[in-house]
Amino acid sequence: MQHRHFNRELYFNEQSLITEKYVIPYIKSIFTINQDTVIAEIGCAEAGTLRTFLDMGCKVTGIDISKIRIENATKFYAGHPLNKNLTLIAEDIFSIVPDKLEKFDLIILRDSLEHIQDQDKLLLHAKNILNQNGMIFLSFPPWRMPFGGHQQMCTKKLLSIIPYFHLLPKPLYVGILKLFGEKQYRIKELMAIRETRISIQKFRKIVSKNDFKIDKEDFFFINPGYEIKFGLKLRKLPKIFNIPYLRDFFTTVCFYIIRPN
Numbered sequence: 001m002q003h004r005h006f007n008r009e010l011y012f013n014e015q016s017l018i019t020e021k022y023v024i025p026y027i028k029s030i031f032t033i034n035q036d037t038v039i040a041e042i043g044c045a046e047a048g049t050l051r052t053f054l055d056m057g058c059k060v061t062g063i064d065i066s067k068i069r070i071e072n073a074t075k076f077y078a079g080h081p082l083n084k085n086l087t088l089i090a091e092d093i094f095s096i097v098p099d100k101l102e103k104f105d106l107i108i109l110r111d112s113l114e115h116i117q118d119q120d121k122l123l124l125h126a127k128n129i130l131n132q133n134g135m136i137f138l139s140f141p142p143w144r145m146p147f148g149g150h151q152q153m154c155t156k157k158l159l160s161i162i163p164y165f166h167l168l169p170k171p172l173y174v175g176i177l178k179l180f181g182e183k184q185y186r187i188k189e190l191m192a193i194r195e196t197r198i199s200i201q202k203f204r205k206i207v208s209k210n211d212f213k214i215d216k217e218d219f220f221f222i223n224p225g226y227e228i229k230f231g232l233k234l235r236k237l238p239k240i241f242n243i244p245y246l247r248d249f250f251t252t253v254c255f256y257i258i259r260p261n
Contacts, residue, residue: 008046008072014228015048015110022224022234023110024052026255027137030216031106033058040104042093042126043112047073047086050108054082061087061104063096094121098128105131109138111253114148114198123210127260135215138256141223143197144248149173150193156180164249170194199248207258216257223252 027033035057041050044062046069053060054077064070070090077083089096107126116122126136141148149166151159159165159180166173173194177187200219207214219242222235241250 008069009076012046012048012051012072012076014225015045016051017228018225019049019110020052021228023049023108023137023139026216026218027106027135027257030257031135033106037105038102038131039106039108040101040129041108041110042122043109043115044073044088045069046076047088048076049110050086051077051080054080054086057082057085059085061089061101063089063091063093065092066090093125094118098125101129103131103134104129105134107134107136109136109140111139111141113138113140113203114143114150114193114196117196119196119198119203119206120210123206123212127210127212130260133259135257135259136212138203138258139253140198140203141253142199142248142251144199145250145252147252148197149190151190153186153189154180154182155186156182166190166194199245200251200254201244201248203254203256207256211261212258213261214256214258216255218255219247219251220253220255221250225253 024033033056037058039050039053039058040061040063041047042063044050044064047062050060050062062073067090070088073088077086080086107130113119144167146163151162151166154160159177159182165176174187177190219237220234221237222232224234226232227234237247237251241247
């Protein structure tokens with residue numbers, strides 16, 4: 001397990017920097033963001049992704065099922081000069097009646113889709129709280145990528161740096177985790193990610209099924225966030241690997257902008 005998994009303020013600051021340097025320019029290439037833009041992030045954790053949007057004067061809402069993370073976010077934003085434009089909600093997105101939320105111009109699902117059990121339902125729920133001409137930005141690591149099982153969360157250092165072993169058959173995967181002494185709660189978390197695993201092709205099917213259109217799509221061989229976290233330079237997926245199914249093994253993160261048809 002990496003230091004950022006314990007130091008939530010470090011994680012918050014990293015998410016803010018990644019958003020400022022990569023996410024906002026990506027979105028602004030096809031979508032106007034200004035002080036009138038109303039934004040929500042679903043699965044926001046400590047809401048570090050929203051800080052730069054708030055700095056720009058946008059009205060932002062962060063939603064996360066974890067009360068502890070929303071409490072952390074409240075502390076981190078306590079001194080922000082524009083925190084009157086910030087709403088933080090500690091609740092399961094599926095328990096929120098769409099009519100109780102305002103409509104949003106932009107919805108962000110950043111590295112959260114792979115944690116959601118019913119991904120179809122999530123997109124439909126998001127559609128119900130989008131303004132006309134609103135868009136959704138999503139990023140997620142395909143399940144088959146080197147660390148698509150989030151095994152970097154393992155408390156045993158060796159397991160946390162072994163790529164692809166999450167692709168082993170479930171009994172063997174669980175057996176290895178137990179053999180190395182991972183706690184039951186951690187194994188449960190990793191199995192939950194296994195259950196919700198998502199591939200590029202599966203995501204495209206969900207988008208089509210729920211009557212969305214893909215406006216922008218990019219696959220990264222080196223995740224843009226790895227520069228902030230590990231000092232590695234961004235690199236898009238080489239064309240030689242951009243083949244259906246094969247690309248899932250080499251794409252460390254996908255970026256998408258979608259909107260309802």
